[in-house]
Amino acid sequence: MPETDTGAPAAEIPETVATYLRLRGLEPSSASWRRKKRRRRDDDENQPFTAGRDPKGVADVLADLTRESGWDRELAREDVVRAWAEVAGEGTAQHTRPVAFTEGALTVQADSTAWAKQLQLMRAHILTEIVRRFPEAGVETIRFVGPDVPSWKWGPRTIPGRGPRDTYG
Template structure:
């Protein structure tokens, strides 16, 4: 056994190792690490960066770009669709690349569905990371007769509207 390895072990362990004939552990030498280029002082790339650059790098590395673009699209719907259109239609869902927009009336839904290609083009230009492939316009929510515990299948109360 080497002298410095024995000095680091307690006397009982050293005695046991000698009696059993187990080779003593060698003292490990610490390797000097070469200084990394990115941690070396005055190396290129060590200049301070702006907060916007740091946050954009973080979002890119975490894979949040598409989700943030979708949220940005929802918030900026007025600018993309126009003030008059935004007054009568609002985005309610974004699923599998299809944006669902709810309109005040079925007339607005029909008019906007005729302008679908233009609106999708505007959305793709304004928010390319959102991944909008299509858009769906729906009318207002209407009351449903299909609810409750005593509902039966069928056409419903059609004969009362006369």
């Protein structure tokens, strides 16, 4: 059996590796081959069929991305807006819409002050449903407001003060 310069038998090195090393001008030695072989075994991230190498679905990849990016709360809040008809009910959703999230408070605007008052009576039920379905949203309270009222405080010729009170006779 031929020996290398280190005295180790060359039969321990695969013939393909020994040929490659000879062509590169290197003398094959079994000690260097064992070091390379050991190094390759330690590198598990490139080995097929090992833990963590299974392909992931798109949903899993997106869930990991949103969690790592810190988008869970914002996406849960968007889910509340998207599913408002299911949470509040179809009839209620026709007359209301969520307009803002601020510091744990969801603001919902109603078509009329009557709807806003009715929803205040249903506040506990709606809040319980939101917390049950979307706990990541962080909704702690709900505020119901009526429609926007016209303001006299706009335009290029606005004057400070109480405004045109005497025009109502």
